[in-house]
Amino acid sequence: MNIKDLFIEFFKEKGHVEIPSAPVVPENDPSVLFNTAGMQPLIPYLMGEPHPSGTRLCDYQKCIRLTDLDSVGDKTHHTFFEMLGNWSLGDYFKKESIDYSFEFLTKVLKIPVERLAVTVFKGDKDIPKDEESANYWLEHHISSKKIAYLGKEDNFWAAGETGPCGTDTEIFYWRSEEEVPEVFDPKDDRWVEIWNNVFMQYNRLADGTITMLPKKNVDTGMGYERITAVVEGKTDNYTSSIWKPIIATIEKIANVTYEGNEKSIRIIADHLRTAVFIAADNAGIRPSNTDQGYILRRLIRRAIRYAKMLGIDLESDWEQTIASSIMDEYETYYDEIKNNRETVLQVLKEEKKKFAHTLEKGLKEFSKVIESKKEIDGTTAFHLYDTYGFPIELSMELASEKNIPIDIKGFEEKMNEHQEKSRTASKGKFKGGLSGNGEMETKYHTATHLLNAALKKVIGPDTHQRGSNITEERMRFDFNCDHKLTEEEKQKVEALVNEWIKEDLPVTKTEMKKQEALKMGAEAMFIEKYPDIVNVYQIGNVSKEICGGPHVTHTSELGTFKIKKEEASSAGIRRIKAVLEENN
Numbered sequence: 001m002n003i004k005d006l007f008i009e010f011f012k013e014k015g016h017v018e019i020p021s022a023p024v025v026p027e028n029d030p031s032v033l034f035n036t037a038g039m040q041p042l043i044p045y046l047m048g049e050p051h052p053s054g055t056r057l058c059d060y061q062k063c064i065r066l067t068d069l070d071s072v073g074d075k076t077h078h079t080f081f082e083m084l085g086n087w088s089l090g091d092y093f094k095k096e097s098i099d100y101s102f103e104f105l106t107k108v109l110k111i112p113v114e115r116l117a118v119t120v121f122k123g124d125k126d127i128p129k130d131e132e133s134a135n136y137w138l139e140h141h142i143s144s145k146k147i148a149y150l151g152k153e154d155n156f157w158a159a160g161e162t163g164p165c166g167t168d169t170e171i172f173y174w175r176s177e178e179e180v181p182e183v184f185d186p187k188d189d190r191w192v193e194i195w196n197n198v199f200m201q202y203n204r205l206a207d208g209t210i211t212m213l214p215k216k217n218v219d220t221g222m223g224y225e226r227i228t229a230v231v232e233g234k235t236d237n238y239t240s241s242i243w244k245p246i247i248a249t250i251e252k253i254a255n256v257t258y259e260g261n262e263k264s265i266r267i268i269a270d271h272l273r274t275a276v277f278i279a280a281d282n283a284g285i286r287p288s289n290t291d292q293g294y295i296l297r298r299l300i301r302r303a304i305r306y307a308k309m310l311g312i313d314l315e316s317d318w319e320q321t322i323a324s325s326i327m328d329e330y331e332t333y334y335d336e337i338k339n340n341r342e343t344v345l346q347v348l349k350e351e352k353k354k355f356a357h358t359l360e361k362g363l364k365e366f367s368k369v370i371e372s373k374k375e376i377d378g379t380t381a382f383h384l385y386d387t388y389g390f391p392i393e394l395s396m397e398l399a400s401e402k403n404i405p406i407d408i409k410g411f412e413e414k415m416n417e418h419q420e421k422s423r424t425a426s427k428g429k430f431k432g433g434l435s436g437n438g439e440m441e442t443k444y445h446t447a448t449h450l451l452n453a454a455l456k457k458v459i460g461p462d463t464h465q466r467g468s469n470i471t472e473e474r475m476r477f478d479f480n481c482d483h484k485l486t487e488e489e490k491q492k493v494e495a496l497v498n499e500w501i502k503e504d505l506p507v508t509k510t511e512m513k514k515q516e517a518l519k520m521g522a523e524a525m526f527i528e529k530y531p532d533i534v535n536v537y538q539i540g541n542v543s544k545e546i547c548g549g550p551h552v553t554h555t556s557e558l559g560t561f562k563i564k565k566e567e568a569s570s571a572g573i574r575r576i577k578a579v580l581e582e583n584n
Contacts, residue, residue, distance in 0.1 A: 002241075003109070003224060004060050004082065004224055007104065007222075008060070010108055011086045011100070014056070015056050016057055017056065018059060019059045020530065021059060021060060021061045021082075022035055022041035022062075023035070023283060023336070024064050024080075024281050025278070025292060025467065026040060027468065034295075035062065035064070036063055037221060038059065038061040038221050039085070039198075044548055044550065046089070046164060046200065046217055052534055053532070054089075055088060056091055056092075057087040058086040060083065060333075062277060062334070064079055065081070070415075072266065072267055073266050075235065075236040076237050079299065080270070080274035081225050082224040082225070083223060083224070084224055086218075086220050087217065089215070090215030092218065093199065094133050094169075094199055094218075095136055098133060098136040101220070105194075109231050111173065113141055113142065115173055115174045116142060116146070116173060117147070117171075117191060118133075118137050118148070118169055118184075119147075119149070120150075121152075123149075124151070126210045127156075130149075130155075130167045133167070133199075134147050145183045147184070148184055157198045157200070158204065161206075162204050164203055164213060165200065165202050165210075166198060168196055168197055168198040168199060169197050169199075171194055172186070172194065173191070173230050174191055175190055175192045175235060176235075192226065192230070195220065195227075196222075197220045198220065198221075200217040201216040228240045228242050238258075238262070239258075243269060245325055246273065247265055249321060249325040250269060250322060251265070253316075254307075254312050256310060264306040264307075264310045267302060267306045268303045268307055269322075271302050271303040272299075272322050275296055275303070276323050276327060276330075278296045278299075280327075280337050280340040280343070280344050282336055282340070283466060284573045286571060287351045288570065300348060300351045303319070304355050304359075305390070305394065308394075309393060309394060317349075319352055323344055324345070327341055362384060366390070366395070370398075373404070376406040378411045378413060381395050381411040382411055382414035440472040441472060441550075442552060443557065443580055444475040444580060446507060446555070447475060449547070450497045450501070450555070451493070451497055451578065452464075452523070452545070453496075453539075453542050454496040455479055455493060459479075463480060464479065464480055465478070465479055467573075474579050475577070475578050475579070475580075479574055479576070481573075484566070490563050494561060494562065494563050498560060500555055501556060501560070504554050504555060505554065506540065507551050507554065507555065508538050509536070509537055509538075510535070510536045511533060512534065512536060514531070514532050514533070514546070517536045517546050518546075522536045522544040523544065524546035530546055535547060535548065559580045560581045561579075562579050562580075562581060563577075563578045564578055
């Protein structure tokens with residue numbers, strides 16, 4: 001049994017209910033492109049909404065983080081990873097959380113106590129030093145010399161400027177063959193963080209005042225890839241059992257060994273694994289030049305570049321073979337991998353074909369550059385990277401063949417500038433947090449149900465939601481449709497939604513078993529993400545959907561619905577952008 005299964009079994013024995021992983025593309029959360037943490041899909045419940053499965057939950061959540069995309073290629077970074085998590089929603093708190101973590105690590109995974117160390121919050125003017133957590137660790141024979149007290153930047157979690165917040169305790173493992181030091185130094189990178197337990201007990205108000213929350217929550221997260229490498233005694237994550245079948249496939253195709261080709265093989269393995277999960281997601285993401293589609297394109301193309309550097313024949317079905325080995329590993333855990341297998345393979349094949357043309361253009365551009373220059377300066381090297389997808393290693397290789405020097409330092413400066421701009425631009429996109437449940441978002445969320453129902457009436461019953469994005473200002477709604485909507489169709493949809501709003505239909509919530517909800521005709525965009533007990537929201541006799549909320553109580557609260565734009569999102573998927581306006 002692998003660690004993922006051991007984790008779930010352990011917490012189920014402790015009274016937790018396993019909940020399914022949410023999709024990698026978040027539903028109705030405009031603050032992020034992808035789910036970046038296990039807690040993200042649970043935001044409404046951490047904010048106080050009762051969870052249908054109760055107060056003790058556990059899962060493994062698919063996550064994608066892109067802030068370290070350019071670091072992938074080393075021993076530890078991944079763009080896609082699985083986060084093991086357990087939650088207490090107003091049930092147990094610090095003691096039990098620490099007890100469970102310690103027991104799982106030392107009794108189930110058999111990690112020696114002396115190889116563990118922890119950090120706790122050192123306190124400040126608003127919040128006291130977390131002696132309580134420290135004392136619980138001492139009870140478990142963690143030496144006082146292995147407990148470090150750190151400040152807010154390390155051991156404090158907050159939803160944002162306002163809202164739920166709290167201290168956390170992080171657990172570290174000594175990942176080195178050298179003797180374990182007597183004193184824990186958090187700055188020594190041989191100590192790797194393996195688990196983070198967040199204790200949400202405070203609420204930060206707009207004026208900065210900290211008050212106690214009526215309910216205290218526990219939110220924990222442990223990276224599956226990292227803990228597996230730790231338990232298996234690997235200092236390189238990519239040599240663990242998780243990656244073994246994928247890397248063996250790449251070695252066979254490229255006819256090379258992992259040793260000596262680590263960077264290229266890691267990038268191909270990581271990027272294709274992430275691309276598989278994005279393309280398999282039921283949101284229907286396809287390679288494009290914006291948002292999630294841009295990330296998907298960038299990952300596939302970067303994998304292709306490194307495959308070329310390994311000498312893989314790009315005309316062969318190499319990417320199909322690697323993707324298939326990835327899907328073989330994950331289809332027993334995730335239905336969408338099994339159900340959308342052919343779609344994934346088609347997406348990879350088409351993007352590879354498109355990129356082959358770009359790569360050819362890049363090689364022609366390179367030939368022009370070396371005809372007119374005696375040296376490839378940093379700006380030109382970066383242009384080749386940014387526009388044509390040439391990694392600096394490829395430019396160096398080609399320049400070396402022609403005995404032309406290349407300004408690596410200048411390239412690195414341009415690269416750093418680019419990364420800094422990307423980080424700044426991405427802060428909003430990747431921040432996550434407990435946001436997006438304000439009054440307008442609640443109205444727009446309810447309006448998506450009405451729009452879904454209207455499209456079924458106007459376009460046909462086989463029309464279904466494929467994704468949505470909501471802010472305070474507007475809603476975006478993706479749906480399957482094989483044609484551009486006519487003006488008449490758009491007017492009919494808009495009129496229907498407004499007719500239902502005027503009828504002041506009640507919005508009611510019923511808790512029931514998932515199978516019962518499906519039998520009564522309730523729709524769900526991502527049925528696999530919902531637990532066995534679900535909330536069904538019914539709007540009059542117009543709409544029935546399995547949903548997590550939030551919603552208004554009557555449709556008349558919505559105002560006037562107006563379609564601003566209807567356009568293609570990807571092949572077979574259309575997108576409507578609409579607003580709600582106040583009635584005069």
